[in-house]
Each structure stands twice: as C-alpha cells, then as structure tokens.
Amino acid sequence: MGSAVEPLVARMDEVLQELEDDGDPARFFLGTYLRTTRAVGAAVGAGVFEDGGWVAAWIVDFADRYLAALRAHRADPATPPRPWRLAFGADPDLRPEAHVLLGMNAHINYDLPRSLVAMIPPADFADPRLLAARERDHERIDHVLADRVAEEDVALARAGSRRTPLDRLLRPLNRAASRTLLREARRKVWANAELLHRARVAGPQAHARRVRQLEYASADRVRDLLRPGPVLLRLAVLGFGVRLPDDGTGRGAGDAASAEGGGSAAGGGAEGGSA
16 A cells, blocks of 8 residues: 555544444445545555556545545534535435445545646646546546445445345446446546636636536535435436536536525435445
C-alpha cells in the first residue's frame, strides 16, 4: 500500500469504529469505502498506475471530502452539501446496500470532479500528454472497483442485508449493471472535471457557479434514488452519473427542482436497489 494511503486508511478505520459504536447507518458506505481504499492502495503499491504517487495523493484528497461531509453531518445534519445532506438523511432502516448506493452516488458525482480539478493544476491540463496519463489512471480505478463488486455484495449480506430469492436470482445481473453504471459515471466525472477546469480558468465566480450547478445536479440524482420504485431500472434510463451543461450558465436544469425540494430525503426508492 502506498505510504500516503496508510494514514488515510487508519483515519477511516477509526471513524468507522465510531459509526459502528453509534449504530450510524453511514457505517455501511464507509465500510465499503474503506475496503475499496485498501484495494486502491494495494494497486498503487503493485505499480498498476502510471503515476502511483499522484494517484495516492488524489485518493487522499478525494476521501477527505467525504470525511469532511461526514464530520459536518455528525455535528449538524443541516450543514453538509446538498447531495450528502440527502444521502446521510435517508431512512436509517433502508437496506445496507441502499446506503452504500446513496453514498457512492453523492461521492462520485459531487466530490470526484472537484477532487480531480484540485489535483490537476492548470499547467497539467495544458499538457496533453500528462493530462492523458491522468485520465488513464482515472480509468484504471474502474478495474479496481469492478474487482470489488462481488466481494462487496458478500460483505453487505454479512452486514445484515435482507436478500429475497429474487435478489439472489438477479445477483449476477445486478453486479454486471453495477460495473456498467460505474464506468458510465466515471466518463461523466471526467467531462465534468474538464468543465470545472474551464470555469476555474475563467475566474472564481465562474468556478463557483459551476460547483453550484454540480451540487444541485448531484442532489437531484440522489433524490432520484430515494424515490419509490425499481432503482436499477431508473438508473438504466437516467444513468448513475450527472453531466454539467456545456453552456457556461450559472444554473443547471435541475436547480429549480432542487431548490423547491429542499434538503429532505423523502421516500424509499433506494430500498429496492442493489449497489
């Protein structure tokens, strides 16, 4: 495991113990996230990435965004960004994989593009060869995640997920769908990171508008997952990821709906899905 990842894993492990002691449903996502982080750290140590040092620093920055949102939620549930407010505020009685799905969605759609931009300075975006290497390492994460899907399914079952005969029958399909949706989301993440970078170059106000767009769009997708009904079918139509409009405006298509919907997490749609 990369040396930069080891302190992160230790911090995540400590927080996970606190969540487990409190019976906080956020423990389900953090447990999955911790195991995935260990796997990425092992891949860094094994030389899977072109620039392992950069990947290690990037996954620390990425995880810190989640941990900051979690700290904010535990201090005052009204303070995290909108996607996390909805994910953390979901019905505690949802199945473990529902909480994992909500956390993954908020983290990938909202935190990941911002982390990429933070870890790829303007000069690196201006270097086509270096930027291509960063994108390839971004894509290599997919292989690590894909290798984790089956094991995480087993881990969630052990955590108390209620599996019906239909769940067991559909398990191979759900696993394949999970891999496809993650790849789709990462492509959108990279496109959103490029738009955030352009806004960064345009100035602080333009960048802030883009981040606000991303926050609203990501919250809308979490809200989609919370609506009653078959989640995987809905994701097959809408996709797991979100896309910022390539128009430079300050408000996305979902802004008005998000503003009207407030920050409450109503419904139980994620109950029907499998991460």
